[in-house]
Amino acid sequence: MESLQLFDIPTRLRQNLSISVVILALAVFLIGAVQKTLRKRKTSGPLFLNKKSVSPENDDPFNLKQIIPYDGIPLSHPPDWPRYWKSGKYQLTMALRKLDMNNWMTFDNQWLTEHNKKREYCRLPNKRDIVDYLDGDDDIAVLELLDLVVNYVTLRYPDMFSLEADYIRIKPTDEIYRAKAPLDQPPMELIGLLVMDDMYILKQGTRNLYYLRGAFLACPTAWKLSDRIGWPIYQIHGAVPLWKERLQKSMEKYFVNLKVSQPIQRNNLFVQPCGGLFHWDDFATYPVVHQPEGVFLRTELQSLRRLPKSGAVVFSVRTYVTPLMDLAKEPEALERLWAHVRSFPEDVAKHKVRHLWGDTFEKFCKEILGREDPEIDPETGDGVGLKKVCPAGFA
Numbered sequence: 001m002e003s004l005q006l007f008d009i010p011t012r013l014r015q016n017l018s019i020s021v022v023i024l025a026l027a028v029f030l031i032g033a034v035q036k037t038l039r040k041r042k043t044s045g046p047l048f049l050n051k052k053s054v055s056p057e058n059d060d061p062f063n064l065k066q067i068i069p070y071d072g073i074p075l076s077h078p079p080d081w082p083r084y085w086k087s088g089k090y091q092l093t094m095a096l097r098k099l100d101m102n103n104w105m106t107f108d109n110q111w112l113t114e115h116n117k118k119r120e121y122c123r124l125p126n127k128r129d130i131v132d133y134l135d136g137d138d139d140i141a142v143l144e145l146l147d148l149v150v151n152y153v154t155l156r157y158p159d160m161f162s163l164e165a166d167y168i169r170i171k172p173t174d175e176i177y178r179a180k181a182p183l184d185q186p187p188m189e190l191i192g193l194l195v196m197d198d199m200y201i202l203k204q205g206t207r208n209l210y211y212l213r214g215a216f217l218a219c220p221t222a223w224k225l226s227d228r229i230g231w232p233i234y235q236i237h238g239a240v241p242l243w244k245e246r247l248q249k250s251m252e253k254y255f256v257n258l259k260v261s262q263p264i265q266r267n268n269l270f271v272q273p274c275g276g277l278f279h280w281d282d283f284a285t286y287p288v289v290h291q292p293e294g295v296f297l298r299t300e301l302q303s304l305r306r307l308p309k310s311g312a313v314v315f316s317v318r319t320y321v322t323p324l325m326d327l328a329k330e331p332e333a334l335e336r337l338w339a340h341v342r343s344f345p346e347d348v349a350k351h352k353v354r355h356l357w358g359d360t361f362e363k364f365c366k367e368i369l370g371r372e373d374p375e376i377d378p379e380t381g382d383g384v385g386l387k388k389v390c391p392a393g394f395a
Helices: 002-040 111-122 140-156 187-193 248-257 324-329 331-342 346-351 354-369
Strands: 131-133 161-164 167-170 175-178 198-204 210-216 264-272 296-306 313-323
Touching (some): 111 187, 140 161, 140 167, 140 198, 175 187, 210 248, 324 331, 324 354
Antiparallel strands (some): 131 210, 167 175, 198 210
């Protein structure tokens, strides 16, 4: 009897230990599942598809047949940055225009520098401040966007990208990435590495509002992705003067009604008191700029399009940062910008930190254009340009 008791003690211990291990493993699994669920629900309600705006399936929902293959590798020319600012009374509008599929994603001689920066960002321990997606790497929307981007760049730029079985190759750097499941990295990362744009995915949720579900944010202006991911559009734009009064309702309605067949583009402009694309710090914390060499134009070419299968909306932003000094060679555009900057209401001027660069900008415009105030051609809406000097010396 004694020997039986001595034999049973370790057996019971082993049984109890096994039960404890199972319970511990189950607890770890449940905690992880709860955390994942909470992270996915970083909105005020459940997400759902916008069935009304999803077009019936067809053989070319993205109009890829319209794409004209680019001849050569598009990395030798300088950035063709937009100059869409207008003179006249300041107006905050969506200013939408139809997207030309051949200009959805573009490349230039800044690509390699920006691409290598993106690769660095993907290796950072805090990379979720830059690239993240809340709904999982197997979510239909992010995989649908990846498929679109892969097809687009290989069709539009065949000398720069090639499809090789389940892989995509970036020829100038000889990088190769798996483009079909199972992927070697999160799809949101790969999407960002294949283009020069910042890419965002938004989904419709409660009260027909659209929520930011993920992005590759390589060109931030005073915010981190981890701070705003999961937010609705109105909350993201909350600090923009006049946005609530003039744009919120129309923009929210536009997102609901956006059709797969009607992607659009628009532009945005900001004047920076410094150079560079990447800024987590608020520009308001920067010092006053005293020389025109320290003033830079930040222009954005933005697009919106809906994905047909998931119903998600894709927002892309190509950002250009250009020295103000470059506009000395474009007097008409400079004069139009001068008039535009002067039209800022007080709250807009504060938001755009005009107090940091405005005086230097004014002095530069007066010196280049040879006048005290901008002159705008009423017929063209453009600047008159350089002041004409009479060869005889008369005014």
